[in-house]
Amino acid sequence: MKPTSILHRKWFTVPLLWVFAIVAWQIGAWIYGPEIIPGPVATWKGAQELLEDGSLVKYIGVSFYRVFLGWALGSLLAIPIGLIIGRVTAIRVFAEPFLNFIRFIPPIAFITLFLVWFGIGEQSKIALIMYATLFIVMMNTLTGVLSVEEDKIRSARSMGASEWQILVHVVIPATTPYIFTGIRLAMGTSYMAIIGAEMIAANEGVGFLIWNSRLFFRTDWIFVGLISLGLMGFLTDRLVGWIGRKTLYRYGVISSAPVRR
Amino acid sequence: MSANASANAHTASNTITIERLNKSYADLKPGSIHYIIKDIDLVIKGGEFFVLLGPSGCGKSTLLNIIAGFVSKSGGNLRVGDEEISKPGRERAVVFQQADSSLFPWLTVRQNVEFGLKMKKMPKEQRRAISDKFIRLVGLFGHENKFPRELSGGMKQRVQLARVLANDPSILLMDEPFGALDAMTRRTMQKELSHIWQETNKTVIFVTHDIQEALLLGGRIAVMSHGPNAHISDIYDVPMGYPRDASLPEFQALHRTIQSHFDAELEGTMYP
Numbered sequence: 139m140k141p142t143s144i145l146h147r148k149w150f151t152v153p154l155l156w157v158f159a160i161v162a163w164q165i166g167a168w169i170y171g172p173e174i175i176p177g178p179v180a181t182w183k184g185a186q187e188l189l190e191d192g193s194l195v196k197y198i199g200v201s202f203y204r205v206f207l208g209w210a211l212g213s214l215l216a217i218p219i220g221l222i223i224g225r226v227t228a229i230r231v232f233a234e235p236f237l238n239f240i241r242f243i244p245p246i247a248f249i250t251l252f253l254v255w256f257g258i259g260e261q262s263k264i265a266l267i268m269y270a271t272l273f274i275v276m277m278n279t280l281t282g283v284l285s286v287e288e289d290k291i292r293s294a295r296s297m298g299a300s301e302w303q304i305l306v307h308v309v310i311p312a313t314t315p316y317i318f319t320g321i322r323l324a325m326g327t328s329y330m331a332i333i334g335a336e337m338i339a340a341n342e343g344v345g346f347l348i349w350n351s352r353l354f355f356r357t358d359w360i361f362v363g364l365i366s367l368g369l370m371g372f373l374t375d376r377l378v379g380w381i382g383r384k385t386l387y388r389y390g391v392i393s394s395a396p397v398r399r
Numbered sequence: 400m401s402a403n404a405s406a407n408a409h410t411a412s413n414t415i416t417i418e419r420l421n422k423s424y425a426d427l428k429p430g431s432i433h434y435i436i437k438d439i440d441l442v443i444k445g446g447e448f449f450v451l452l453g454p455s456g457c458g459k460s461t462l463l464n465i466i467a468g469f470v471s472k473s474g475g476n477l478r479v480g481d482e483e484i485s486k487p488g489r490e491r492a493v494v495f496q497q498a499d500s501s502l503f504p505w506l507t508v509r510q511n512v513e514f515g516l517k518m519k520k521m522p523k524e525q526r527r528a529i530s531d532k533f534i535r536l537v538g539l540f541g542h543e544n545k546f547p548r549e550l551s552g553g554m555k556q557r558v559q560l561a562r563v564l565a566n567d568p569s570i571l572l573m574d575e576p577f578g579a580l581d582a583m584t585r586r587t588m589q590k591e592l593s594h595i596w597q598e599t600n601k602t603v604i605f606v607t608h609d610i611q612e613a614l615l616l617g618g619r620i621a622v623m624s625h626g627p628n629a630h631i632s633d634i635y636d637v638p639m640g641y642p643r644d645a646s647l648p649e650f651q652a653l654h655r656t657i658q659s660h661f662d663a664e665l666e667g668t669m670y671p
Contacts (some may be wrong), residue, residue, distance in 0.1 A: 289501035296487040297515030311505045
């Protein structure tokens with residue numbers, strides 16, 4: 139390895155960045171006062187309060203459960219639908235304009251309707267996450283299916299593969315990187331959707347914590363909620379990325395982090 | 400196995416007969432029809448190394464894709480043996496120009512070679528014996544567990560060749576398979592292909608735009624005219640044994656003849 143400047147070393151630059159951020163945060167807190175910007179220490183104390191009565195861990199657990207369940211169900215539903223739309227031209231002709239219309243409606247816009255349709259309980263939140271996941275994974279799967287090279291399908295066919303074998307042994311493996319990108323992106327939008335839903339209609343969850351804290355003017359708890367969200371998203375994204383790299387390497391899933399919309 | 404028998408017995412059963420074959424599409428002007436290839440007549444005997452030679456865009460790939468069953472013909476007859484052809488079939492293997500787009504990058508060399516056998520649900524031990532044989536034949540022994548991305552362009556084409564040979568087809572359809580390779584690798588691959596052809600007795604239809612390549616490989620060379628309305632304008636016999644030496648006078652004489660054929664045709668189309 140050739141010698142590089144200390145500024146090119148991750149173990150040095152990443153902590154340095156965090157130190158800068160915390161210092162800036164503290165300065166902000168001094169200037170504007172703890173009601174407007176609670177400093178790192180005040181936030182840490184708020185977090186301790188929430189940790190001691192167990193509510194923070196519970197809220198994180200609840201939000202994570204909702205995201206995970208809705209995301210997993212949504213992906214399981216979206217992948218086969220995407221494959222079918224991609225493979226069957228007759229269906230695609232009708233489905234594509236509809237998909238391109240509905241995918242521009244953000245999940246949060248559906249909250250009230252979903253409450254009416256699925257009730258105030260867990261169902262409406264899970265349904266919302268499924269909606270947030272469904273179209274992203276479906277569109278990515280569809281794009282993947284459409285970009286499978288014709289030569290691959292032709293060569294499989296001339297080696298005697300049936301249409302079903304072509305789907306299982308050629309189209310799905312070739313589409314795997316696209317599907318994976320789709321489910322990874324969907325994880326991000328799922329968090330956005332769940333926070334919205336929890337702010338409007340929930341008695342627990344990180345979104346509820348952030349929204350409810352306004353009643354007590356506890357900006358420190360809001361900060362705790364925001365930081366929790368950031369950490370949850372970061373960790374799950376890293377986890378999903380790591381699992382993808384480990385298990386799907388041969389399909390061309392590589393380590394690049396997807397860009398959120 | 401029936402595929403085995405038909406491949407090894409080079410009788411009339413794997414003769415390719417093409418009669419008045421057309422490929423056309425309706426033109427923008429109503430009523431007028433645009434022909435890509437028109438009235439192709441060919442008989443390619445079993446076990447023959449047949450070269451389709453022509454300029455880029457003349458429709459030779461279209462003809463090959465029709466024989467492969469990938470593209471439907473608009474008119475005429477196409478038979479392998481006595482059977483009319485309209486779909487891809489195991490007996491006609493295709494080697495594509497681009498290995499990257501036709502190999503399966505998620506499979507190792509061995510898994511790529513065994514693909515067709517696996518589709519036939521052949522047991523693992525049998526598959527392994529066959530893939531071993533053809534991986535050795537194309538000189539990829541020791542690279543079985545590599546992925547295509549770890550191989551050079553020439554090696555990838557060897558994988559393609561082993562992959563189709565493993566299915567024991569009677570006919571090999573090759574669409575400029577060495578066109579993307581550097582000159583030295585191309586020369587090696589040409590030598591090995593004629594060696595493999597001699598060893599396996601397959602019928603080969605080989606598409607190229609390179610006169611030298613056509614002369615190094617082909618038993619007969621069909622020269623295609625420039626499209627539209629492309630047809631076979633001449634067929635040359637190459638009465639030379641293998642391996643061929645491009646520096647021999649008879650080789651060069653034939654090269655000149657074919658070159659002047661193209662020059663004459665080019666003059667006709669470009670400076671009317």
